[in-house]
Amino acid sequence: MERGNRVVTFLRVLLVLIAAVETTALHGVKLKKKEEGHRNAYATMMYMGTPRDYEFYVATRVLIKSLAKLQVNADLVVIASPDVPLRWVRALEEEDGAKVVRVENINNPYKGQQNFDKRFKLTLNKLYAWSLVDYERVVMLDADNLFLQKTDELFQCGQFCAVFINPCIFHTGLFVLEPSSDVFKDMIHAVETGKENPDGADQGFIGAYFPDLLDQPMFHPPLNGSNLDGQYRLPLGYQMDASYYYLRLKWRVPCGPNSVVTFPGALWLKPWYWWSWPVLPLGIQWHETRRQTLGYAAELPIVIIQSIIFVGIIVMTHLARPSISKLCYRNSDRTTSSIQAAVKFVAIWSILAAYLVPFAIIPRTIHPLVGWTLYFLGSVALSSIAINSFLLPAIQVFVPLIGIFGSLLVMAYPWYSNGVVRALVVFGYAFCYAPIGWGSVVKVLARLHVLLEREQFFPKLVESSPPPGSNKLC
Structure with missing residues (x-):
């Protein structure tokens, strides 16, 4: 009888241990599954239809690789139009580690404006960044950005942050947003109803959509652990009441370390064009990043x-x-x-x-x-x-x-x-x-x-002129 009780006790203990192991195993699977993705993302976009499609494809890959090299704590997303070649998509996914999101091109109702530049016909695809609702924050980037140090502090932003390139206009080549299906749908509705857009592209539309951004508090990420330009910044863990605000990134050139370099300006002086250096001194850093990551085997x-x-x-x-x-x-x-x-x-x-x-x-x-x-x-x-x-x-x-x-x-x-x-x-x-x-x-x-x-090329011939229509070697 006593022996039977011991067996029963042993079996109960064994069942408890098995249950504990299974619970631990299941818990471990859940953690592993959660670690497969990230809460935030760096995103850029690709579309076709310009004479410089290949150049921007190369620029996009260098941007993605500069982020992957830094091992940023975020996913790398490329918003691609349906006509982007499949071999480019595979290179981005398999060689660069990016997640390619295929989207339908947003029809641009502003393409008939007098000041419209045809190369911006599909830049409204950038609005798809607000549809990436699987992420808490998204840093939306143009291909002419280059990351040299981690800037994951950008994800501390509220609903929308942007960098002002002059006292009145912020730059849509680098901004931070909180994805929202409601905001995305409202933006698409604004596009379809012909909301005012000064330039007919993403810069003018997003600027008009957030007209009072300049009046909001300023968010300054703690780059390199210090307040580089003397402006106040958002401390870690601090939440601001404002729903969105503008940020100011400090580029210390050439005296100190750079965190992110943006190359706005003339189209034909983008850093990937070989003649842009040394006109743009920092362009050589873009090519150094490409040399170390992507290489030049194609050319x-x-x-x-x-x-x-x-x-x-x-x-x-x-x-x-x-x-x-x-x-x-x-x-x-x-x-x-x-x-x-x-x-x-x-x-x-x-x-x-x-x-x-x-x-x-x-x-x-x-x-x-x-x-x-x-x-x-x-x-x-x-x-x-x-x-x-x-x-x-x-x-x-x-x-x-x-x-x-x-x-x-x-x-x-x-x-x-x-x-x-x-x-x-x-x-x-x-x-x-x-x-x-x-x-x-x-x-x-x-x-x-x-x-x-002196008729070096046409020496005079002899006195007797040749027959009409004939030529003679000198």
């Missing part, structure tokens, strides 16, 4: 092919110089005069093309050091055609190229005390170089005129 074959072509042009024109400078003419004053004018026109445009064509054919998103090297090689190659064809002095033709190289060195000098000093030095260099550049142009034109007057 490398084109760079190698173009380099071989440019070197081949230089060699061919040098070897063929005795032949390509020989021209023919008809022994007539009227004909000679018209041909001379045509030769001047072709020579001038050949030199201009030598400096402009490389900008059009070099891959836009390669590293600036590679891009500028390839540009100089291409300009020398195309200039050699004009030099050897029209017997022009090489030094004078290359003076503008030397001037461009000098300006790059002046702009890339890293030890200026501030931006004002840098601007003054660049202006001083341009002021000193202008007479030299103009003098080289004058000498090239004078040299070309002398050669034509």
Whole structure:
């Protein structure tokens, strides 16, 4: 009997232990499931229909990778229109770790406005950020942002925060929001009913939707653990009464560490374009991030092919110089005069093309050091055609190229005390170089005129003129 009671007691204890283990196991599964996602998200958007779709695709990937490299405590979301290529979506998801949310394009009723820019036709897709209701807070970003340090303090924002780029207008390239289905539906209704929109894009619409943001308290995230610009900030765990407020991010350039760098401004000076550096000094940091994460394998074959072509042009024109400078003419004053004018026109445009064509054919998103090297090689190659064809002095033709190289060195000098000093030095260099550049142009034109007057290109034929319509090699 006593033995039976012991067995029963043992079985009861065993059942209790099994129940405890199962409860612990189930609890562990729940925690693991909860840790798979994040409460907050960094989001950006992609859409198609512009000549620069590939450039913005590369920029989006670099933005995502700059955040992933910092191991931010948030999901990385890309709001993509349905026409974004599937291979791009797979790269974002499988290689970059982003969550791609496919959405239907929001019809833009403002595209008929007089001041509307067609490249902003689908920027209202940014409103989908308010539909990401699985998250408590979302930092909405344009592709021209680059994160260098964690800024997860941004998620302390209320319902809406934005950075003012001037005393009256905040920038929609970086703002924080609290997703809400009601707000999203109200925004879509406002779009459909034609709510006032100054520029017809997301900047004007969101600015009009939050017209009194400037009057709200200011939220200043504790970047780098200190109050960098002397403005008050929102302490950890403190809740403000205001439903939304504006924030001020401090970019310490170039004296201190940067947390996030935004590149607003001219479209053709975005950091991913190789020619934007050293015009934009911080652009090199964007390319360093790309080099360390995404790389340049996509552009490398084109760079190698173009380099071989440019070197081949230089060699061919040098070897063929005795032949390509020989021209023919008809022994007539009227004909000679018209041909001379045509030769001047072709020579001038050949030199201009030598400096402009490389900008059009070099891959836009390669590293600036590679891009500028390839540009100089291409300009020398195309200039050699004009030099050897029209017997022009090489030094004078290359003076503008030397001037461009000098300006790059002046702009890339890293030890200026501030931006004002840098601007003054660049202006001083341009002021000193202008007479030299103009003098080289004058000498090239004078040299070309002398050669034509001496009939270097059109030597007189023998006394007996050839039959009408015939040509003779010189």
